[in-house]
Amino acid sequence: MAWKVKFFQITRGNYPVQDFMIEQNKPTYAKLIGAIELLETDGPYLKPPYIKKVKNKLYELRISGKVAVRIFYTIKNGEYYLLHAFKKKSQKTPAKELKTALDRMGELV
Numbered sequence: 001m002a003w004k005v006k007f008f009q010i011t012r013g014n015y016p017v018q019d020f021m022i023e024q025n026k027p028t029y030a031k032l033i034g035a036i037e038l039l040e041t042d043g044p045y046l047k048p049p050y051i052k053k054v055k056n057k058l059y060e061l062r063i064s065g066k067v068a069v070r071i072f073y074t075i076k077n078g079e080y081y082l083l084h085a086f087k088k089k090s091q092k093t094p095a096k097e098l099k100t101a102l103d104r105m106g107e108l109v
Helices: 016-022 026-045 095-107
Strands: 004-007 051-055 058-063 069-076 079-087
Touching (some): 004 026, 016 026, 026 058
Antiparallel strands (some): 058 069
16 A cells, blocks of 8 residues: 655645755655655555664654664654655754744644
């Protein structure tokens, strides 16, 4: 079964995760596409190290390699919403990145 994955759209009309992806180099972009495709095909059956539950209803899609990237997402009405993406540069997830994802999650109607 294919799961529906959508990019979160902010009020100005941009898609922040899509914009982030376009800014990456080709190998990182390819890994991001691959990880999203995994989410589409495996959905709730996708397990670590590919995903991690961060908070109630907030998860992160984990892309490793030369450049480590995290994409925060949530599930609403059986659809996956990609909320926020960032390059991971330290062990701990920066509070600013987490807050952005939680704020966007709150905007989903």
